[in-house]
Amino acid sequence: MPLIKNGKFADDNWVLVGDDDELPTDTPVIVSAARWQAERDALIGRNAPLGVKLEAGEAPELIADDLDRLQLVAVNFPAFKDGRGFSYASLLRDRYGFDGEVRAVGEVLRDQWSLMVRCGFDAFDVADGTKIDAFQEALGEFSHVYQATGDGKKTVWQLRHGG
């Protein structure tokens, strides 16, 4: 599955490891929150980057204390209508100050990309055949925003007053 990171196609070095799969050595792995909690010490002991995948229903609070040990948090969208992940990304960035990769995985629509970027996602698993132009176009559909999020964009409310 192609990966878009920071607006460009990027190589994906991460391996998503199932709960019963053996851990590869020296490879960046993404594990479930459950596996992270169960095998925390062993995972930290590895000499490779670590990521955790949050399912809908697993709020970032679950891993908040360990975020400085993680380089990536993947947020799964089981269905595009399930918007919990938007809040998870906002919390990861705004409350917990997580500055690693926040990756949207699962069912994500083109029309959600720009909203997700505003919430703090910087990486997307996208469908085969996705064109980077479409991604850029989707991000450029709106010139301005009304809400302040962690993305630092000046809001209309700021711009109106010399912002």
Next chain:
Amino acid sequence: MYRYDEFDHRLVKERVTQFRGQVERRLAGDITEDQFKPLRLMNGVYLQLHAYMLRVAVPYGTLSGSQMHMLADIATKYDKGYGHFTTRQNIQYNWPALSDIPAILDDLASVEMHAIQTSGNCIRNVTSDQYAGAAAGEVDDPRIWSEIIRQWSTFHPEFTFLPRKFKFAVCGMNEDRAAIRFHDIGIEVVKGKDDAPAFDIYVGGGQGRTPMIGHLIGAAVPAVDLIAYLESIMRVYNMNGRRDNLYKARIKILVHALGAEEMKRQVEEEFVHVKEKGVVHLPEEEIARIRAYFAPPAYETLPDESSALNEAMADNKKFADWVKTNVAEHKVDGYAIANISLKPVGGVAGDASDDQMHVMADLAAQYSFDELRVTHEQNIVLAHVKKDDLFALWQGLEKAALGTPNLALITDHIVCPGLDYCALANARSIPISQEIAERFNDLDRQHNIGELKVKISGCINACGHHHVGHIGILGVDKKGTEFYQISLGGSADENASIGDILGPAFTEDEIADAIETIVETYINIRQEGERFIDTYARVGKEPFKETLYATH
């Protein structure tokens, strides 16, 4: 009223462009109907029983004359010559072609209107008090805060895929005409520190199949914290609201499950963090900028008493009747609030023809500072009419069949579209409303009965607000036959209550008789000066049950 600046204009235009692209992608088969559905819904496009329906936003119900003219033109050009004003203070068109919708959105954008977030699981059009800025005793104009919430909620990145739809209502005083306790979030402006506007915030009210009265969780929240507080509520709901069952997904279910105290605790915990971060920022200058749009219009200095009005009332009983029911007290001497009833006997509640919309727009320009409001009870308000002008206004309304003198009387119903239009309905609502109105057509009788709010829904989703009707009527389907269940004692105002179901349902043939029996029972037992709802509060449902089911 509020006017768009370059930013607002641009965003609405860009939204139309975006939607055009979405329609093209759908037509090209790039996205499935399932994926397209939430996109079209968030642009107000529904698939109804017979055709697409377009719901256009009228933020907090306020319209300029030119906007009303445009709504009329759209009805002429793209629909069957009429529109339907809704309980969300919006307007719906029942017969547009899907292919025309981008063009309609262009026309709307030309007069600073849109259909953004009038549907879908997002923050919907904010509703408010139709007497905003005109009622005596207001703490602050609720439209200022409604407009702030409108902007904040437009394309909100975090809260566009909520568990379910989300509705705000704002009122500016303790007399509640906006049903704030029956909204996901209801806000009452109160006096805060140094008499500055602050906000009592109610959460978890709603109707539908599980009616609930909202709980006050934020008391006198200051303006500087308003957006942060709302973001906190939304975040708690977005993360914890149920997504496994459509019927349990509204915030009222979450609040009920957690309890109001626990909900408040979670919101306030979130609020501490949101505030700490300081990213949610509503600048003072922005509040002042928006406030300036709602400055009082240029009233003339007039005596409160109008001899022209008094004479006209003395000469013309029909006019006097209209004044008695449809005209309300204005805070400024010599002015009045005029209600235009969209409930003529035999008509469809909330419908207006293109010609009638043009007439209302012209009359607003002539007599009410070029401004109109749609009410959640599906009528129209001209909020600032000189008492001296009321007779001329009424004559203009009469010519267009808009002078129905029945505001808040037994023929002024809230009615959902029902089985005549709606794919969800179990029963028809419109013909039931018409039957009841015809039964009580006699105006003297209506006046004798006094204030009595009848609200009719064609299914359990309660779009016709039956739970909060003084008399509520709910259409149900029993083995292919439409039946109507009656509840009594509901109220959407500051004395919020949910109606009590009386007993077995009635058939279409029986319903008008049943209502008549209830009304006669009330007349027989009421005490001096008691409205129906007061009598009900005093005696409860038993006397009504007795008379209603005596022969059954």
